[in-house]
Amino acid sequence: MTQNQRQNNLPLLGQTRRHFFQGCSVGLGQIALASLLSDGATGAESAVDTKTELPTAAKPTHFPGKAKRVIYLFMAGAPSQLELFDNKPKLAELEGKPLPPSVIKGQRYAFIQPDAAVLGPRFKFAQHGESGAELSEMLPHLAGVVDDVAIVKSMHTDLFNHAPAQLFMNTGFGIPGRPAMGSWLSYGIGSESKDLPAFVVLQSGGSLSGGAAMWSNGFLPGAHQGVPLRSQGDPILHVSNPRGLDRRAQRDTIDLLGKLNRKQLDVVGDPEIATRINAYEMAYRMQLRAPELTDFSQESKSTLDAYGANPGDGKTAFANNCLLARRLAERGVRFIQVYHGGWDHHSNVEGGVRSAAKQTDQAAAALLKDLKQRGMLEDTLVIWGGEFGRTPMVEASAALGRTAGRDHHPQAFSMWLAGGGIKPGITLGKTDELGFHVVEDGVHVQDLQATILHCLGMDHRKLTFRHRGLEFKLTGVEEHHPVKKLLA
C-alpha cells in the first residue's frame, strides 16, 4: 500500500477524532487540574493526554531508516563550487579566453552572453583529513571535520534562475505550489515532538528568492506547513501571551475554553470539537516550550564559541541558527531547514565567497562536531548546499556595474552531506576540466531528494499524495534513485 493509500484508507483526521472522542471521556477537568498544578515545561508534559494524536504525530517509516531527522543548511544564492570544492587549475590557464561553443551548446544564461571569457579559480585548494578531500582555503573549519562528510561534486539541476531552482530543490518543482520536503516528511512520518512543529524554518543572510513557497505544505493538509522560527523575539508567531497576561491567566482561559467546548461536544457530538480542544492544549504546551527553546543561557561558553554564536547578534545569525537547529533536533523536530542567503556572487566572486564562507564555515563545522559529540550525528542527516552552481565564465556588465563575478550554472555544482545514513569521508563525482559538465556519477536534484528520503526510511516512490487526479511525489514523474554510493 502506498503512503497515500494508507492516508486515504485511514483518514488521519478521522482516526484522530475517533481516538480523541473516546479518549476524551477521561475528563478534561483532570487534565486541566494537572496543568494548573504543574509548572514549567516538563510539568506540562504530564498534563497531556499522550494518546491523542494531531496530524503531525509520529508514524512508521517504510523501512528502518538510519536518520531520524534532517538539518538542511541551504546556501541560498548558489555558492561557487569553483571557489570552494571543485578545483579547476585549467581555468587559470584559460583565463580571459572564451569557451569553445561546442562546450556551451545552446545553454541559456541569466546574465552573461555565452561567449564570455573564462575566470580562473580565486582561491588555493589543498587536501585534508584521512580521506584527502580537496577543499579551498575558504573552508578551514570544514577541513577539520572533512572525514565525517561526503562531498558531491557532480550535482546538477534543471533550472537556471534562483526562485525556480530553489523551489525545485525544496519542493521538487520549479513553480510555487508543491509541498516542501519537510512537509512531505511531516505528512509521511510526522514529528517526534509533542510540543513543537514537525517542520521548522530558520533564516539568516540575504533575501530568499523562493520565498515562503519553499516551506509551503502545497496540496498537503495545512498542519504540515513549515513553521518559521526566530532565534529572538517570539520564536513562533503569536507564541507569547498578549502583554500583561501571565501563564496562569492563559491556563485559566484554556480551561474555560475546554469546559465550554466540552459542553458543546456533548450536545453536538462533532469530534472536530475534541480535536480543537486538543489543539489548544498543544498550543499551550508550545507556549511553555518556546522560551526555553531559544534560551541560549543553557549553553556553555565553549559551545557558543565553537559555533561563533552570540545570542541576539544579527552578525552571527547563521551561527545562532545552527545552534538552535541542534536544540530543535534534540527536541524531536523532524525537519529543520536553515536558510542562509547571500551566495549570489555575480560580481567580485572572490570577495563574496570570502565573506559568505566566513559567516558559515565555522558554525556548520561546529554543528557537525557538536552533534557527533552528543551521539546525534548518527541519526541526524546534515546537508549543505545551494540551488545550482556558478559559471566557469566571468560575468561583467557596465549597466549593472559588475566585474569578476560568475553567473548561474545548472550543469554542475557541489554539496556535502553528513550523518545519518551517509557514508563519511568520501568525495563523489567529477566534472570536466573546465568544471562545466559532470562527467562521472551525476546526482540530479531529485536523486538527492530520493537519497534524503531513503536515509529517513522512506521510499520516494511510495511517499505519494493524490491531488488533481495524480499520485504526486516529491521526486516527480521521471525515474530517480537514492544514490547508493553515498549511503553508509
Added chain:
Amino acid sequence: METPYKNLLPFALLLLLPSLAFSQEPPSFVRDIRPILARNCFACHGPDEENREAELRLDDRSVAVKQKAIVPGKPAESVLLARIASQDEFERMPPPDAGKPLTEAEQDLLRRWIANGAKYEEHWAFVPPKLPDLPPEAEDPWVKNPIDAFVFARLKSEGLSPSPQADRITMLRRVTFDLTGLPPKPEDADAFASTKDPQAYQDIVSRLLASQEYGEHWARAWLDLARYADTNGYEKDRPRSIWPYRDWVIKAINEDMPFDEFTVQQLAGDMLPGATQSQKIATGFHRNTMLNEEGGIDPLEFRFYAMVDRVATTGAVWLGLTTGCAQCHTHKYDPITHTDYYSMMALLNNADEPDLLVKDTVTLKQRAEIEKQVSQLQANLPKYFPPAPGDAAEDVRRQQNLEAKFTQWLKEQQGKAVAWQTLIPTKLQTNLPRLEVLEDGSIFSTGDITKRDVFSLTFPLDKLDRPIVAIRLEVLPDDSLPASGPGRCYYEGRRGDFFLSELNAATATEKVKFASGSHSYGKISIGNGTADAKNVFDGNGSTGWSTSGGEGKSHQLVLNFAKPLEPNGKLNIEMIFERHFAASLGRFRISVAPEQTDEREIVAKQQPVEIEALLAKDVSSITQAERNSLQDYYLSVTAELAEARKEIDALRNRLPKFGTTLVMEERPADNPRTTHRHHRGEYLSPEEEVTPAVPTFLQALPESAKANRLSFARWLVSERNPLVARVTVNRRWQAFFGTGLVRTPDDFGTQSSPPSHPELLDYLAVQFITPKSEGGLGWSTKALDRLIVTSATYQQSSHVSKEMLATDPENRLLARGPRFRVKAEVVRDIFLTASGKLTRKLGGPSVRPPQPGIVTAVAYGNGSWPASTGADRFRRSLYTFSKRTAPFAAYAVFDAPSGENCIARRNRSNTPLQSLTLLNDEMILELARALADNAMAADTSDKGRAVFIFRQLLTRVPTESESSLLIDYQQKQLARLQSGELKAAEILGSDKATNAAAAWFLVARAVMNLDEVITKQ
C-alpha cells in the same frame, strides 16, 4: 467504488454501495468496473500511447477483445482474469512494482461483468445529464423541494431517516454564514425565532441574496479558482494592480449574472462585439497567473508556464478534468491526448496581455473638473504677466510687455528650431515582436518580447530634398503599455521602461557613423550604469539609453551623423534592446534633420516636438491659431509667470490617476501565436504545431465557429460540454455541505469517485442550465442557492450521534445538516462584525489589516507591511492585500490559499497554530477590546455583559451554566487584577484602564476562541 473505504471501512462500503457487494445483479461498467481498470490497469494499458505495454488497451473494448484479454461471456478464457489471479509474481497483473494485487471482491466483479457480456459504457460524467424522474419519496411530508426527494429516497434505502430541523437561531446563523459570510445580528435572530410568519425564512433568504455582502462572500470562493492575488509571485513578488477584476466579480455575482455569461466575459470578454470596459476587465481571470520577475529569466519560458496554468485552471473550473495530466503525455486515465492538451492551449494562446487604464466615472468626473479649472487658470495667465514700466494703463502695459517678450522669445526659438521630418518605414523586421506604423508616423510594438530584441527598420530617403545630418528618436507613451510606456518592460526593471543598447544606421553601401548624441532625459533602472546618449553607438551591448522614472511621458534622443547623408536610397536602422530582462520599446518615432545653415550640433530638446515643428515653420506661413498655440506654450514656460503657474502645477499634481488592471487582448490576424506540442511538457522541447481545438473525445466546436478563445468560452457553457453543469452545481453544493456530491470538485474523470447522489446531481445540473422560460434556473446561481438553502436537507440539525458518526463520518448520506469550521476570511469577518468594527464599503483597492512585520520581512526584499488605519483597517477580509510569497498569516494558518494555484476545495485543518493566532494575535485582541467596550456600555450587570459578548459572537443565548462559567472566569480574573497579580494598564495598554474593563476584555477574548464561534453548524 470508493478507494478509501475499500479495506478498512467495510461498513461504509456497504452503506455507499448497497447493491453491488453481495447482490447478483450484473455489475455496472461505469460504477463498478471502470474504476477498477482505471486504477489498476490504465497506466500501462490505457489511452497513453507512449507508455502502453504489449499494445493492449483496456479502455477500448475492441482492442481488449481482439487481444483476447477479454472474451465476452467467457470469463475462463479471458486472459485478463487469469493474469490478475495468477499466483506467479512474474505473471500477475498489475506487476508488483506497479500496484497491489486486486482483491477477491474486485476479481469477482470483473468475472461477473465478463460473464454478462463485458459491456462497456461511457464514463458517467462524459454523458450529458438528463432530468431524472423524482422518486416516489417526493410525496413525503418531510420533503420541501426536489433535493429532499432524492436525499430522502437514498436515506430510506439505507434504513436511515433525516435529522429534525435545526432550531431557528441555528438555521438563521447557518444561512447567514452561507449566503453572506457574516453572522446574523442577535436582534434579527430573536425576531426570526419568535415570528409565526411561515414566509419568514423565505424572506430572510431573499434579503440575504439581495445584500451586497452576498457578492463579497461568493466572490471569495470564485477568487480561489481564479488564483487571485495582489502580487506577481516568485522571487520579487512585486505588487500588481488587478483589483478592478475583483470588483467585477463582486458586481457580477451581486447582479446574479448568469453563469454562462459570467464565463464568456471572463474568458473572452475582449472578443465580444463592441466589448465594453467592464467586459475587458473581466478577462483578468486568466491574467491572475504568476509572473516571474527574477532578473535573468527567459520571459517566454515563464509565459509558457502561465499558459500551462491557464489550461489546468480552465480544465478544473469548467470541465472538472485534470487536464494538467496531459501536459507531459497523453492522460493515463481520461481520454485527453497529449495533442488535445496543446490544442486546448492553442485556443487560449492567441492573446496579448496589456494593461488597461480603468476610466471609471468617478475619476473621469474628478479629472474633468480639475482640468476645467486648469484651463481657466491658463486662460487667465496673461493677466499676471508683469507690466512694462510706463504711464499707460496697467493692462495696456501688461499686454505690451507680454507681446514684446513673447516676440523676442519666438525669434530666439525660431533660430534654434530644426525642421525635423518624420520618416515612415517601408520595412519593419524584428526577432519576434510585431511592429505597426500608426497614423502619426509612430511605430507601435505588440506581441512577445525577449531579453534581446532587434528592430530592423528601413526608411526611404529619396523623398527628402536636402541632405540630412541627424536622427531623432522620440520614445512615446501609450495607455496600453505597462505604466503607459514608452517601454514594454513588465518585470524585473521598472515597468514601462526600455533599454536601447545600440542604434546602428547604415545605407545600402556603408555604415553611418555618429559624431555626437544627446537626450532630453536619461536614467537606467537596476544597476548604476550611465544612460548617456553615446552609449547607443559605443559598440558595447551592456551600456545604453533608458528613461527610467520618466514613464508616461515623451523623451527624445538625438544623434548627429559624422557627415551628412545624401537624400537618396535607403536608411537602415537597427535598434538592439539587450538586458537581463526584456526591455524593448513600445512606441517610438524616427525623424531626421535637414542640413542646417550653420555648423551647429543638433541637440535633444525638452520642448514638445509639435512646438518645435511650429517654430521651424516659415514665419510667414504661421497662422493666428498656430501663433496662439506658441503663445500658450510660452506662457507655460516663461520665468515671468513662475509664481502664477504654481496653482496650475498644484492642480495638475492633484489630478487623480486612473486605476489599472490586467487584461487579455486577442492578437491581430496578421500576428497569430503558434502553439506546439511540447515533448514531455518541456518548454525547450516544442514538437509539431497544433491547431486550436477542444479535446477530441468531446463534441467539437460548432462548424460555423472560428477556433478561438471566444468560441471556446461559449463552447464551455454550451450543451456540447457535458461536464460544466454538473461541475458547477457540485462546487456550489460543496460550499454549503462541506463535501460535494462528487468528492473531487476538480476531477470528474474516470478515476474520480462516483457521486453520492447521481440523480440529485443530474437533477440540479439540468435545472441549472434549463432556461427560466422553461421552468429551469437559467444559469442563475442565486436561484440555485435558494433551492439549496430552502431544502429540508439543508435545514436539518447537525447534531450527530456516535452511531451515526461511525456509520457516515463524512455525512455523505446527508442524514444531518452540515457542520464545519468557516473559511479563514470568515473567521476574521465574524470578529469584525461582533466587535462592531466592520467597515461596510464595497470594492476598491486592497487594504492591510495589522499583522506582525516579521510575516512580510521574511519575504524577498524584506517587505514592510504598513497596516491600514481608520476604516480601511476593518474592511472585510476579502479586501486584504494578498501577497503570494508572504500570505496574510492569520488567513494562511486557517488554510486560505496563496493565489499560486487554482483551488476548488480548501483544506480545513484544525491546528495549534490556529489556537495561538486566536489567543494571541494583536489583530484579534484589538477587536476583543472593542467588543468588551461595547459590552460594558450595553449593560451594567455581569450577566448582561456576559450574554452580550456571547451573543455577538454566537448569536444564540448562552445556557445558564455557560454564562455562569463566563462570569466565574471574569470574577477570577477580576480578583487577580484587584490583587495586583495582573495589571489592567498593561493588559489594555492604557493607564486609565479599569480592572473591570480588563476582565471583560479577557472574557471577550476567551469567547472568541470557542470552537462554535468559527463553526457553521
